[in-house]
Amino acid sequence: xxxxxxxxxxxxxxxxxxxxxxxxxxxxxxxxxxxxxxxxxxxxxxxxxxxxxxxxxxxxxxxxxxxxxxxxxxxxxxxxxxxxxxxxxxxxxxxxxxxxxxxxxxxxxxxxxxxxxxxxxxxxxxxxxxxxxxxxxxxxxxxxxxxxxxxxxxxxxxxxxxxxxxxxxxxxxxxxxxxxxxxxxxxxxxxxxxxxxxxxxxxxxxxxxxxxxxxxxxxxxxxxxxxxxxxxxxxxxxxxxxxxxxxxxxxxxxxxxxxxxxxxxxxxxxxxxxxxxxxxxxxxxxxxxxxxxxxxxxxxxxxxxxxxxxxxxxxxxxxxxxxxxxxxxxxxxxxxxxxxxxxxxxxxxxxxxxxxxxxxxxxxxxxxxxxxxxxxxxxxxxxxxxxxxxxxxxxxxxxxxxxxxxxxxxxxxxxxxxxxxxxxxxxxxxxxxxxxxxxxxxxxxxxxxxxxxxxxxxxxxxxxxxxxxxxxxxxxxxxxxxxxxxxxxxx
Amino acid sequence: xxxxxxxxxxxxxxxxxxxxxxxxxxxxxxxxxxxxxxxxxxxxxxxxxxxxxxxxxxxxxxxxxxxxxxxxxxxxxxxxxxxxxxxxxxxxxxxxxxxxxxxxxxxxxxxxxxxxxxxxxxxxxxxxxxxxxxxxxxxxxxxxxxxxxxxxxxxxxxxxxxxxxxxxxxxxxxxxxxxxxxxxxxxxxxxxxxxxxxxxxxxxxxxxxxxxxxxxxxxxxxxxxxxxxxxxxxxxxxxxxxxxxxxxxxxxxxxxxxxxxxxxxxxxxxxxxxxxxxxxxxxxxxxxxxxxxxxxxxxxxxxxxxxxxxxxxxxxxxxxxxxxxxxxxxxxxxxxxxxxxxxxxxxxxxxxxxxxxxxxxxxxxxxxxxxxxxxxxxxxxxxxxxxxxxxxxxxxxxxxxxxxxxxxxxxxxxxxxxxxxxxxxxxxxxxxxxxxxxxxxxxxxxxxxxxxxxxxxxxxx
Numbered sequence: 001x002x003x004x005x006x007x008x009x010x011x012x013x014x015x016x017x018x019x020x021x022x023x024x025x026x027x028x029x030x031x032x033x034x035x036x037x038x039x040x041x042x043x044x045x046x047x048x049x050x051x052x053x054x055x056x057x058x059x060x061x062x063x064x065x066x067x068x069x070x071x072x073x074x075x076x077x078x079x080x081x082x083x084x085x086x087x088x089x090x091x092x093x094x095x096x097x098x099x100x101x102x103x104x105x106x107x108x109x110x111x112x113x114x115x116x117x118x119x120x121x122x123x124x125x126x127x128x129x130x131x132x133x134x135x136x137x138x139x140x141x142x143x144x145x146x147x148x149x150x151x152x153x154x155x156x157x158x159x160x161x162x163x164x165x166x167x168x169x170x171x172x173x174x175x176x177x178x179x180x181x182x183x184x185x186x187x188x189x190x191x192x193x194x195x196x197x198x199x200x201x202x203x204x205x206x207x208x209x210x211x212x213x214x215x216x217x218x219x220x221x222x223x224x225x226x227x228x229x230x231x232x233x234x235x236x237x238x239x240x241x242x243x244x245x246x247x248x249x250x251x252x253x254x255x256x257x258x259x260x261x262x263x264x265x266x267x268x269x270x271x272x273x274x275x276x277x278x279x280x281x282x283x284x285x286x287x288x289x290x291x292x293x294x295x296x297x298x299x300x301x302x303x304x305x306x307x308x309x310x311x312x313x314x315x316x317x318x319x320x321x322x323x324x325x326x327x328x329x330x331x332x333x334x335x336x337x338x339x340x341x342x343x344x345x346x347x348x349x350x351x352x353x354x355x356x357x358x359x360x361x362x363x364x365x366x367x368x369x370x371x372x373x374x375x376x377x378x379x380x381x382x383x384x385x386x387x388x389x390x391x392x393x394x395x396x397x398x399x400x401x402x403x404x405x406x407x408x409x410x411x412x413x414x415x416x417x418x419x420x421x422x423x424x425x426x427x428x429x430x431x432x433x434x435x436x437x438x439x440x441x442x443x444x445x446x447x448x449x450x451x452x453x454x455x456x457x458x459x460x461x462x463x464x465x466x467x468x469x470x471x472x473x474x475x476x477x478x479x480x481x482x483x484x485x486x487x488x489x490x491x
Numbered sequence: 492x493x494x495x496x497x498x499x500x501x502x503x504x505x506x507x508x509x510x511x512x513x514x515x516x517x518x519x520x521x522x523x524x525x526x527x528x529x530x531x532x533x534x535x536x537x538x539x540x541x542x543x544x545x546x547x548x549x550x551x552x553x554x555x556x557x558x559x560x561x562x563x564x565x566x567x568x569x570x571x572x573x574x575x576x577x578x579x580x581x582x583x584x585x586x587x588x589x590x591x592x593x594x595x596x597x598x599x600x601x602x603x604x605x606x607x608x609x610x611x612x613x614x615x616x617x618x619x620x621x622x623x624x625x626x627x628x629x630x631x632x633x634x635x636x637x638x639x640x641x642x643x644x645x646x647x648x649x650x651x652x653x654x655x656x657x658x659x660x661x662x663x664x665x666x667x668x669x670x671x672x673x674x675x676x677x678x679x680x681x682x683x684x685x686x687x688x689x690x691x692x693x694x695x696x697x698x699x700x701x702x703x704x705x706x707x708x709x710x711x712x713x714x715x716x717x718x719x720x721x722x723x724x725x726x727x728x729x730x731x732x733x734x735x736x737x738x739x740x741x742x743x744x745x746x747x748x749x750x751x752x753x754x755x756x757x758x759x760x761x762x763x764x765x766x767x768x769x770x771x772x773x774x775x776x777x778x779x780x781x782x783x784x785x786x787x788x789x790x791x792x793x794x795x796x797x798x799x800x801x802x803x804x805x806x807x808x809x810x811x812x813x814x815x816x817x818x819x820x821x822x823x824x825x826x827x828x829x830x831x832x833x834x835x836x837x838x839x840x841x842x843x844x845x846x847x848x849x850x851x852x853x854x855x856x857x858x859x860x861x862x863x864x865x866x867x868x869x870x871x872x873x874x875x876x877x878x879x880x881x882x883x884x885x886x887x888x889x890x891x892x893x894x895x896x897x898x899x900x901x902x903x904x905x906x907x908x909x910x911x912x913x914x915x916x917x918x919x920x921x922x923x924x925x926x927x928x929x930x931x932x933x934x935x936x937x938x939x940x941x942x943x944x945x946x947x948x949x950x951x952x
């Protein structure tokens with residue numbers, strides 16, 4: 001990474017601007033030109049977009065190429081962000097998504113013109129139904145959190161329909177932050193559920209918490225420690241006995257795809273982040289897709305429209321769902337993310353989908369085995385696809401998780417997720433995924449072991465890391481205290 | 492059923508195979524991969540393979556998916572005049588090439604700024620473009636799309652007016668956006684009141700004034716779903732005391748139309764797809780939100796800010812994160828986490844390449860060509876243009892016959908002629924919406940006029 005280092009960070013695209021430069025060319029206007037005033041009154045027009053840029057195509061290509069070099073990426077190596085499932089993004093998926101017949105189809109075309117798209121969506125739903133073990137799946141949600149909101153809105157509507165939407169959603173203290181945020185947006189109050197010494201849900205705690213006011217439990221399986229909730233069926237039974245629902249955050253589906261199915265666990269609703277388990281690229285923060293699978297009880301409340309197949313083999317968008325929660329987004333969800341995900345599912349096939357979980361779990365356990373003598377393992381319950389260490393062994397030398405994370409960059413690796421889950425003080429959450437070859441895992445483990453040694457022998461080196469990145473240790477407090485959120489032209 | 496042995500199987504996306512697996516199992520200290528799944532109870536284990544097709548080679552994958560794509564009839568082999576919130580503008584070739592750079596495509600959300608400056612700086616630039624285009628102060632890193640951006644705007648506005656529960660939304664806001672808002676707010680005690688339009692297709696100002704009392708916000712779209720450009724000043728005057736939300740569903744219109752920020756609007760949200768993003772059956776697109784400075788700490792979503800590093804170099808970082816779900820959890824300003832970063836990057840590239848002059852020229856050409864088509868159509872017997880208000884690049888066409896029949900006739904001429912309004916509004920069976928961009932040629936516009944004229948004559952017979 002040392003070649004990245006420089007004395008100056010690149011100029012903004014606005015700082016490249018020079019009067020007269022052009023980065024585009026349009027054909028000459030081929031219709032008679034009408035006076036602007038005849039088309040639209042001056043009061044509704046602008047004279048110019050003040051301070052917008054003037055740059056050439058060369059300027060733009062150089063600028064963005066240089067910017068790109070400041071990022072690390074999964075294509076460059078292990079990116080072990082726990083909970084984020086940074087896996088290989090096959091390029092055939094990109095090629096298929098760019099097929100002109102998909103890329104230039106319009107969302108408001110009538111069904112008969114987009115039979116190929118509808119058939120594709122129908123097949124994706126069939127495949128996700130089989131993976132989830134559930135009767136229906138909505139493809140409309142465009143991100144995990146969007147799926148959560150969809151799911152909890154369905155729970156609310158189902159309960160309201162039977163007389164009482166109830167007041168509370170139970171959420172374990174190890175949950176992703178999106179869970180409580182989504183539940184609040186769906187109109188619920190949150191009750192936090194304390195996890196037990198294994199980091200999982202304690203049945204007696206749950207039993208006491210599930211009152212007549214509780215609408216659902218939102219649970220991540222396996223949880224954010226990578227630990228599977230072995231008593232998941234009993235958890236479902238406790239909720240169902242009280243008329244409540246079990247929502248599964250499927251962010252960690254990569255740990256058990258093809259091995260076990262949420263529908264068989266008693267789950268009523270699950271979202272899957274297709275940008276995690278099904279390899280669609282993260283793109284620096286999206287786009288994603290968050291399809292939601294539901295049990296029979298929630299089918300009537302799915303977002304409309306759904307994709308249906310007629311007996312003659314043709315497909316259509318079906319709006320006739322009187323109890324639907326409604327539409328979660330304009331048009332048909334993130335269609336071209338869904339295309340990529342189905343491409344991936346077909347490339348993997350039945351054994352490949354299962355092998356994802358097998359090798360993701362093996363890789364994580366290999367890291368766990370190699371690092372447990374160097375880093376403290378706060379929960380020693382067997383874990384699946386990720387492993388969570390803490391900085392407890394290093395704090396004596398006043399070296400903390402953040403320092404270890406920054407030092408990893410000097411070894412050429414993206415850091416793990418840090419300080420999450422919140423139930424672990426100084427958490428280092430490592431998820432290698434199945435994409436990593438053993439050599440890469442070994443190199444990562446050796447870097448982590450070397451850093452542990454540095455924490456003992458040269459703690460200052462770690463505390464001041466990184467040393468080789470384009471910029472180092474940003475003043476985040478200043479960014480928040482005196483926010484500068486856009487470029488301002490020189491006055 | 493015997494399951495495949497993970498020791499002997501292999502897959503091209505999963506490097507570790509038999510030798511690696513054996514060595515790793517030794518280090519882990521178990522004798523099989525299955526043992527690693529012992530914490531999953533047998534009762535919930537699948538114990539069979541999933542019944543799904545595959546595994547396919549790239550050759551088979553291509554064949555099947557291309558076969559599906561070939562079943563679509565699209566703008567690829569037809570002249571398309573479809574808009575309604577998804578517009579075909581030209582995306583310069585270098586954009587997609589740059590988007591495929593692995594460092595952009597395969598990076599995660601920029602949590603670690605030292606190794607994510609490329610993404611962070613790009614978002615900062617994107618935020619700046621949004622501010623310049625809308626005339627407002629602070630933009631976020633992106634939202635899912637225009638419809639959910641409007642939902643977030645309504646919820647933001649509601650937070651600013653604790654004692655009010657009514658929001659006014661013009662009936663001429665995109666119907667899908669209005670539906671999505673109703674879904675989002677269904678349990679939050681918010682009342683949506685829709686305000687109709689006048690004969691010119693603009694918001695009915697009298698109805699707006701009458702309904703504004705007690706409302707916390709008013710949301711209008713310009714150009715609206717009927718294609719008509721609204722008068723922001725008049726709307727502002729008719730909605731005292733509310734937070735004004737402008738929706739822009741055709742983002743290239745900002746190249747020529749006056750920005751909402753210059754007319755006292757507090758929030759501008761919209762859909763950035765028109766900035767050269769393919770229509771791709773509706774997604775992924777990119778929602779944007781730009782607000783007055785006073786609202787910035789109430790914004791949903793990610794914000795990138797400028798700061799310095801320990802060596803004093805200018806650098807960029809995610810900031811004001813205490814608004815967000817990973818810190819604030821149930822009290823966050825939004826539940827959004829994954830957004831549309833890569834599409835926002837494409838938009839940043841588009842806006843930079845086109846720049847000050849190009850954005851204006853795309854807007855002017857789209858408007859000139861739409862005007863040409865509209866003028867020609869007004870001379871066709873049987874064609875009526877029901878709304879007299881000014882338009883940008885999209886407008887409603889009415890004939891004496893059902894739109895579905897007319898559009899079917901046009902389809903025979905390899906024209907995707909418009910979007911019927913019947914599915915969205917009562918009593919508009921004969922109306923449809925047509926959009927024009929810089930991609931249309933005069934020949935296509937003339938063909939459209941001739942084909943529509945012929946379709947009307949045919950229906951008369």
